[in-house]
Amino acid sequence: MEPTSAPRKGREGSLNNPEVLENVPGNVIPILEREFDDFDTEAGRYLDGDIEELDFIGFRLKQGVYGQRQADVQMIRVKLPFGGVSPEQMESFADVVERYAPLKKGHITTRQNIQIHHIPLPDAAKAIREMGDAGLSSREGCGNTVRNVTGDPWAGICENELFDPTPYVGAYVRYFVRHPDFQLMPRKIKTAFTATDEDRAITGIHDIGFIPRVKEDGTRGFEIRVGGGTSIMARVAPTLYEFVGADDGEYLKVTEACLRIFDRQDFLRVNRARARIKVLVDKIGMDAFREQVAEELEGDWVGQRDYTLDPFDHDEAKHAPPRPARSGAPNGDHREFDRWASSNVRKQRQDGFSAVEVKVTRGDISPEQFRGLATLMREYSGGYARTTVGQNLVLRWVRDESLYDLWKGLEALGLGDHGAQEITDVVSCPGTDSCKLGITASMGLNQAVQERVESIGLDDPLINKMHIKMSGCPNGCSQHHIGNIGLYGASIKAGERTIP
Structure with missing residues (x-):
């Protein structure tokens, strides 16, 4: 059964009937123009x-x-839910970065967001409004909220x-x-949300x-896990329920019950x-938490909710490019292309197409x-892309015949390197380049480590599959806990001084 949409109600510009809500990647979050006005004010x-300042901090977060x-x-x-982004939004990022960001760059995060740094506050108000024109939203990108999904x-x-x-990801985002x-x-x-038990998410x-x-009867649903995380108390999320329904909105209802319980735990607010x-x-343990969820689901609030799905409904296959009349191929030495294709290209289950990382x-x-x-x-994919938790970008629905031409195009942009998700594809957070919590310069270390590893010329396939991740502090934004080699910034006291 495919998910069905609920009809939109209310005046234009309200949450139930926003000005901008399109079922294309990058347009999952409803856009409300009044929020830009509020930010300006x-x-x-x-x-x-x-x-x-404290009052304003809560608002801007x-x-x-x-x-x-x-x-x-x-x-x-x-926020880019599931990492989805359109060409028009990529161009909007370019315009905003060029106009307002002194370092002239945007940054893909391990949460599939795009971050733009060093923007003066008056320009920040202009930037979020301009990106909103392209359907991009930063709503609840920070703060004690439901972050990017x-x-x-x-x-x-x-x-x-x-x-x-x-x-179902889209419906979850729109609900919360x-x-x-x-x-x-x-x-x-x-x-x-992951797609398979391989759990790439x-x-x-x-x-x-x-x-x-x-x-067995074909009913779709999800296994739901609750309580994972990295930082100073790394935990792997245990399973709350082996199955919660998808099309009936049960996965939204159970999630809301979990969040209601979490929100009432005042003891957690003492130590951030x-x-x-x-x-x-x-x-309390998962068994006790599961009992609390079951009890919460008996509350009167459940009858006050509407869990009819508002799903993200977009058929990328319809936008797949046609087979090219002509396509390029390596002339002579094709080793570099072959190396790139072996590490950065993955066959889709749809015949004749590949996804390029x-x-x-x-x-x-x-x-x-x-x-x-x-x-x-626009030229080589289904028209859209998705960012990854490894800080890369995946182009989907690329014709197999177009892979060489796409690679040459990427090379011209300085983005044709092989080794996606390999040992030279080092992941790091911004660290002390911009973050208030940063202790060490993780981006500088990233560059130094990558250059050193590349200079070694490793060719062992098992070593190449290793992952190096580094964070500028113990919080773990680069997910260093799950790297084969993980580094994080810390400090020690030496007399009156703190040494990173």
């Missing part, structure tokens, strides 16, 4: 000294605007998939974004994770470093690369 009041360690500049975190970039095109979870009950939880909630390290399951749902699950060094993309990728997306 509140930012102006703060700059004029009419409101206190929910708009995805985060203070940096450098004074008077902000980071904007744009990540997903398997190969969902819908990979082997061994029971069903494509993408429509701006949910009035979950704007100030003890801490953030990170959610992941790494659901185990998330607050809430979903793995597709299908009953330990205010995650994994701490609650670890303290673009290796993006340190996750950084320049305006020229944003625009160049938009052109390649």
Whole structure:
């Protein structure tokens, strides 16, 4: 059974009937123009000294605007549910980065977001409005909310998939974004949907994770895991239920019950470093937490909700490019192309098509690369792309005949390197380059390690499959806990001084 949509109600510009809501990648989150006006107003009041900094911080975090360690500049975190992004949005990123970001780059995160750094507050208000024109949203990119919902970039095109979870990811995002009950939880909630048991979305390290399951009668659903995470208390999420229904919205209802329980735990609000749902699950155990969820689901609030799905409904196959009349091929030495194809290209289950993982060094993309990728997306893919938790970009629905031409196009942009998801594809957070919590320069270490590993010329296939991840502090934004080699920033006291 395919998910069905609920009719939209209410005046234009309201949450039930937003100005912009399209079923194309990158347009999952409803756009509300009044939020841009509110940000303009509140930012102006703060700059004029009419409101206190603490009051403004809570407001801007929910708009995805985060203070940096450098004074008077902000980071904007744009949410890309399941990593989906369109060519027009790539061009919007290029324009905003070029116009407002001094370092002239955007950054793909391990949460499949795009971050833009070092933006003065007055420009941040302009930037989020301009990106909103392209259907991009930073709403709840920060703060104690339901953060960006990540997903398997190969969902819908990979082997061994029971069903494509993408429509249900979209429904989940649309249900919980701006949910009035979950704007100030003890801490953030990170959610992941994977496509297969291979678990490329790494659901185990998330607050809430979903793995597709299908009953014998064909009913779709998910195994739901709750209570995973990294940071100072790394935990693998245990299973709450082996099966919750998908098409009937049960997975939304059970998630809401979990969040309601989490939101009431005042003991978690005392220590921000330990205010995650994994701490609650670890303290009382999954059996006790499961009992609490069952009891919560008996509450009167359930009857006040409508779990009719508002799914993300987009058929990428219809937008797949036709077979090219002419296509290029290596002339002479084809070893570099073959090496790239072996590491960066994955056959789709749909005959004649492949998915290409673009290796993006340190996750950084320049305006020229944003625009160049938009052109390649239109010409060679199904028109859209998905970011990855490894800070790369996946182009889907690429004709097999076009792989060489696409590679040459990527090479011209400086994005044609082989080794996606290999040992030279080093992952790191921004660290002290911008983050207030950073202790060490993880981006600089990333560059040094990558250059050293590349200089060795490793050719052992097992070593090449290793992953190196580094974070600028113990919080683990680069997911260093699950790297084969994981590094994180720490400090020691030496007399009156702190040494990173």
